[in-house]
Amino acid sequence: MAEEEKKAPKKIVPKKYPMPEQKPEERVHNFNEVPVGQDAQTAILEAQRCLQCKRGPNRKLCMDGCPVEIDIPAFIKKTQEGNFEEAIKIIREKQNLPAVCGRVCPYENQCEGLCIVGKKNEPVGIGRLERFLADWERNEQKHGKIELPAPTGKKIAVVGGGPAGLTVAGDLARIGHKVTIFEALQYCGGVLIYGIPEFRLPKEIVRSEVDYIRRSGVEIHNDYVIGKLDTVDDLLKEYDVVFVGTGAGLPDWTNLPGENLNGILSANEYLTRVNLMKGYRFPEYDTPIRVGERVVTIGGGNVAMDCARTSLRLGCKESVILYRRSDAELPARREEVHHAKDEGVRFELLAAPLEFIGDDCGNVRQVKAIRMQLGEPDASGRRRPIKIPGSEFLIDAQTVLIAIGQSPNPLVPMTTPDLKTTKEGTIAVDSEGRTSKKGVFAGGDIASGAATVILAMGDGKRAAKAMHKYLTEDPSWPSPEVFEKLSCEM
Amino acid sequence: MYEIVKSEKLTPDVIKLEIRAPNIARKAKAGQFIMVTPTEHGERIPLTMADFSPENGTVTIAALEVGKTTKELGKMKAGDKVFSLVGPLGLPTHLNQYGNVVSIGGGIGLALMYPVVRAFKQSGNHTINIIGARNEKLLMYEKEINTVSDEFFVCTDDGSKGHHGFVSDILKKLIAENKKIDLVYAVGPIIMMKVIANITKPFNIPTVVSLNPIMVDGTGMCGSCRVIIGGETKFGCVDGPEFDGHKVDFDNLTARNKRYIPEEQISLKRFQEAK
Numbered sequence: 160m161a162e163e164e165k166k167a168p169k170k171i172v173p174k175k176y177p178m179p180e181q182k183p184e185e186r187v188h189n190f191n192e193v194p195v196g197q198d199a200q201t202a203i204l205e206a207q208r209c210l211q212c213k214r215g216p217n218r219k220l221c222m223d224g225c226p227v228e229i230d231i232p233a234f235i236k237k238t239q240e241g242n243f244e245e246a247i248k249i250i251r252e253k254q255n256l257p258a259v260c261g262r263v264c265p266y267e268n269q270c271e272g273l274c275i276v277g278k279k280n281e282p283v284g285i286g287r288l289e290r291f292l293a294d295w296e297r298n299e300q301k302h303g304k305i306e307l308p309a310p311t312g313k314k315i316a317v318v319g320g321g322p323a324g325l326t327v328a329g330d331l332a333r334i335g336h337k338v339t340i341f342e343a344l345q346y347c348g349g350v351l352i353y354g355i356p357e358f359r360l361p362k363e364i365v366r367s368e369v370d371y372i373r374r375s376g377v378e379i380h381n382d383y384v385i386g387k388l389d390t391v392d393d394l395l396k397e398y399d400v401v402f403v404g405t406g407a408g409l410p411d412w413t414n415l416p417g418e419n420l421n422g423i424l425s426a427n428e429y430l431t432r433v434n435l436m437k438g439y440r441f442p443e444y445d446t447p448i449r450v451g452e453r454v455v456t457i458g459g460g461n462v463a464m465d466c467a468r469t470s471l472r473l474g475c476k477e478s479v480i481l482y483r484r485s486d487a488e489l490p491a492r493r494e495e496v497h498h499a500k501d502e503g504v505r506f507e508l509l510a511a512p513l514e515f516i517g518d519d520c521g522n523v524r525q526v527k528a529i530r531m532q533l534g535e536p537d538a539s540g541r542r543r544p545i546k547i548p549g550s551e552f553l554i555d556a557q558t559v560l561i562a563i564g565q566s567p568n569p570l571v572p573m574t575t576p577d578l579k580t581t582k583e584g585t586i587a588v589d590s591e592g593r594t595s596k597k598g599v600f601a602g603g604d605i606a607s608g609a610a611t612v613i614l615a616m617g618d619g620k621r622a623a624k625a626m627h628k629y630l631t632e633d634p635s636w637p638s639p640e641v642f643e644k645l646s647c648e649m
Numbered sequence: 650m651y652e653i654v655k656s657e658k659l660t661p662d663v664i665k666l667e668i669r670a671p672n673i674a675r676k677a678k679a680g681q682f683i684m685v686t687p688t689e690h691g692e693r694i695p696l697t698m699a700d701f702s703p704e705n706g707t708v709t710i711a712a713l714e715v716g717k718t719t720k721e722l723g724k725m726k727a728g729d730k731v732f733s734l735v736g737p738l739g740l741p742t743h744l745n746q747y748g749n750v751v752s753i754g755g756g757i758g759l760a761l762m763y764p765v766v767r768a769f770k771q772s773g774n775h776t777i778n779i780i781g782a783r784n785e786k787l788l789m790y791e792k793e794i795n796t797v798s799d800e801f802f803v804c805t806d807d808g809s810k811g812h813h814g815f816v817s818d819i820l821k822k823l824i825a826e827n828k829k830i831d832l833v834y835a836v837g838p839i840i841m842m843k844v845i846a847n848i849t850k851p852f853n854i855p856t857v858v859s860l861n862p863i864m865v866d867g868t869g870m871c872g873s874c875r876v877i878i879g880g881e882t883k884f885g886c887v888d889g890p891e892f893d894g895h896k897v898d899f900d901n902l903t904a905r906n907k908r909y910i911p912e913e914q915i916s917l918k919r920f921q922e923a924k
Contacts, residue, residue: 343868345686345733353866382735384868388672408870412882419875419882419901421908428871436692436865442919445692445718446865447912521904570869570887 173280176205178287183501187471190357190439193498199243202291206238209283212275221285224269226617227260227326229253231270231285238288247292254289255329255372256322256616258297258364259351261290264613265492297367305375308335313630316341316398318385318571321349322612323404323603325372326619327626332375334627339398341383344435347372349406351612353435354427356465358472362434386570391578391599400598400626403586404619407565407604413457417515418561422451422523426462426562433469450475451557455526457481457512458562459488464495466560467504478504479554483511483531483544509533511544513551515559526554565609575599579642583608587645592622593629595642600626650730654707659789662714663757664723665699666731671706673736679744679768680761680859680891683736684867685710687721691732694718695864695874695886697761698737699790708736711760711789717916738867739890742768743857748831750774751823753816753845755781755837759789761859762836763797769834770797777823777830778802781816781837785809817844830854835894839903846894856894860885863906877901 178194180186186193197205211232214220221231230249237246250257266272266286274282313336317324320342328338346352348365373379385391385405394401410425412418429448432438438448454470456463459482470478480499482489485508489496500506509531516525530550533542567584579587579595585608586601588594594601602618604610629636655667673683682695700709714723725731742765750769754762759780770776776797781804782788788803788810795801802819803811812819816837823830835845836859849856862874862885874885877898883889 343735344866345735353870382733383672384735384738387737387868388676408868410870410872412872414882419877419905421905425872428865428873431865431871437690441912442916444690445916447692447909447916449909449912520907521901522908568869 171210171276171280172204172208175208175281175284175287176201178284183503186358187502190472192361193358196294197287197291199241199291199295202238202288203241205284206235206288208276209235209239210276211236221270221274221283224271224273226269226613227253227620229289234292235283235285235288238292243292243295247296250289250292253620254616255326256351256368256612257289258293258368259322259360260613260616261286261288261293262360262364263355263611265611267493269613297364305333305371307333307376310337311335311631313337313400314398315339315626316394316401317404318391318394318401319343319349319404319406319603319605320347320369320379320381321404321406321603321615322351323406323615323619323622324349324402325369326616327402327404327602327623328377329372329375330620330623331626332372332377336627336630337378338376339378339380341385341389341394342379342381343384345381346435347379347381353431354462354465356430356434356469357439358468359465384570386574391571391575391596395598399630400600402592402619402622402626403571403594403599403601403605404603404615405568405571405605406615407609408568409566410561411564411566413512413561413563415512415514417517417523420515420517420523421521422449422557423515423559423561426456426458426466426560427565429466429560430462430469433473439469439473448473449558453477453479453554453556454558454560455479455481455554455556456560456562458564459484460490460562460564461492461495463560463562464491464499464504466562468499468502470558470560471502471504475558479507479556480504481507481510481512481526481528481554483509484541485509485533488541507554509544510552511546516553523556523559526556526559528552528554565604567605567608571605579646581646587642589637589641589645590621591625592618593625593637595639595646597636598629650732651734653725653727653729653731656726656729658723659711659760660787662723663711663760663787663789664714664719664725665709665711665760666722666725667707667709668731668734669706670708670734670736671703673734674701674706674708675703677701677708677737678741679764680742681737681739682761682867682890683708683710683734683738684864685722685731686733687718687725688732691721692718693733693735693865693867695738695861695867697757698764699760700764701737708734711757713757716913717920720917720920735867738886740888742834742891744768744772746773748775749777749829750832750834751777751779751820751830752834753779753781753820753837753841754794754835755816755841756787758837758841758859759794763790763793765834765836765859766794767797770799775799777828779804779816779819781805781841783807815844816841817848820845820848824848824852824854832857833894835859839899839906842894842897843899846897846899850895857891858894858897859891860889860897860902861906862902863909876905
């Protein structure tokens with residue numbers, strides 16, 4: 160002990176080792192990934208910035224910020240030693256989609272936000288390390304045979320093959336349960352496939368992660384819409400438990416005049432055409448997409464940034480974000496905002512749309528907007544935007560993208576009458592993901608409302624644990640009043 | 650992948666495909682549709698189900714070969730495989746013992762009309778069916794629809810068969826004769842459905858139309874198929890495809906359905922040149 164105290168304090172490299180990126184002027188002309196990834200040497204150096212501090216009673220450290228509870232210090236230690244194979248194994252114990260989360264997790268608010276190195280310097284680049292290890296594993300083809308325990312004889316149906324569903328499936332398959340995923344689209348991945356653009360998350364990576372889940376023994380039925388083909392009640396006849404992870408796939412609208420003009424698309428439609436259906440490769444792929452000279456995106460979240468940056472890549476001359484609050488309140492991750500700015504996206508902040516104006520053929524031509532100022536904080540804690548009278552202005556636009564949020568997909572709740580929902584339309588769940596219907600669990604955006612990939616995965620992990628407990632030791636279920644209360648409170 | 654069991658031409662430019670899809674076949678109901686993606690590079694398009702057989706485990710789709718995707722389907726033969734098939738989607742036709750039901754179909758709409766009028770008949774209605782096309786060669790499902798008709802009328806624009814004129818002429822005639830009509834059901838070109846709705850509106854005859862907006866996912870996720878019904882925005886895929894004909898904004902639907910015509914022409918030209 161005394162010896163350790165005498166040691167000179169470890170000198171910390173103050174900044175993260177840089178992430179090589181495609182230059183903005185190049186990348187706006189292609190759909191290739193923007194950060195190109197770090198090499199092994201850089202990853203080891205970055206890992207060495209970690210102090211391997213211990214978690215104390217009053218110290219919030221990296222692991223506390225991880226919704227899926229990855230043993231971050233342990234995998235970083237193995238990385239410091241250059242033992243990438245062990246490092247990724249540690250991540251995989253908790254994390255089914257490391258290559259995905261290594262790219263799209265909001266680390267700055269999670270693990271990295273709590274990193275002790277970050278108190279005085281830049282925190283350890285935990286997200287970059289996770290990405291490096293997942294990519295290394297994929298490139299080196301190290302994820303060979305997955306060893307599975309003896310089958311338990313329990314059958315589980317997972318509705319929806321997005322981040323929540325894939326996590327549940329992966330976790331439960333690896334303890335020997337027989338899992339089947341029912342996915343409505345032709346590929347699994349949910350928002351990872353139809354929503355997040357190729358330049359932020361290459362689809363090849365999603366496919367590889369889904370393949371890993373499949374090789375863990377999970378059966379996947381694509382093109383299978385629960386609520387239309389079978390209902391949750393039908394599934395319960397054949398499966399011991401059902402997990403519903405159908406996401407927030409219902410676009411919110413502004414409900415302003417002119418919103419149904421041609422050229423006005425929900426972010427979901429725009430991104431689905433481009434990502435799922437590969438519209439950016441039209442006419443090599445058949446799904447058309449058109450942007451015109453100027454694209455105006457309404458909204459300020461990650462989805463809005465994705466829309467604005469996609470539009471530049473599709474060849475518009477100007478891509479504008481219209482957001483009713485100021486830069487400080489933009490809900491998007493900072494990194495996404497920076498990327499958008501670097502690429503030349505124009506930010507019309509403190510401005511809200513009033514009306515969409517079209518031509519004689521029903522195509523949108525202009526957005527009528529109004530300047531805003533910030534007033535007192537509202538219920539969300541953010542300062543309320545207030546219209547400035549007389550400040551109306553017009554922006555020409557051939558395409559308008561509505562990226563102001565999504566609501567829970569109603570198909571499963573509609574076709575499962577005894578599943579309690581909240582007034583927001585989410586499925587009411589307790590802290591373990593249990594719903595008002597015995598044997599049915601739910602998680603991800605269908606239970607929480609639109610959130611992030613990693614939070615959906617966190618829900619999936621909790622639900623998987625609870626489902627395992629329900630199947631193997633304790634089949635008790637909360638009383639209906641619990642959900643009655645939950646559905647009123649939310 | 651879904652195997653094509655049978656492929657046939659109904660008219661020179663309408664393809665009928667019977668596809669093996671037991672899961673869809675056992676759940677399908679009249680009035681519903683399916684999303685079809687012919688190849689991995691293809692587009693997801695909604696197509697009406699002309700029939701479905703839980704016994705054979707097949708669904709039958711019919712498509713008018715107008716663009717690249719439908720022409721590609723038109724080239725497919727028995728034994729070929731369709732990349733993706735999702736359904737049954739949309740709400741089924743609302744069936745009831747209405748009384749006298751006048752169903753009117755035109756063009757490709759005749760393919761969907763057949764299972765719907767069959768269901769009306771099975772639900773105990775008196776079925777009066779009016780079918781129409783530009784000429785005799787383009788009529789489809791004539792025999793099938795006739796077998797479930799209590800009264801049956803055929804119209805052609807050029808007079809090559811049946812009444813020389815439009816389906817709307819027959820409807821007007823029935824109304825003029827004070828025929829008791831409890832429901833009108835119309836499926837076909839937008840302009841035809843609009844005309845029918847305009848005829849029945851002054852007489853307050855309940856009128857259901859089956860709409861065909863452009864879709865992408867078909868499950869309520871994207872909003873491409875939004876239609877204005879009584880001033881409100883609805884999604885054709887999950888709230889429809891059938892709506893109250895007196896409330897539909899047909900002009901908006903017409904404009905929205907034209908929005909990708911330039912791109913469709915590029916696709917088609919490329920497809921035809923590649924042959």
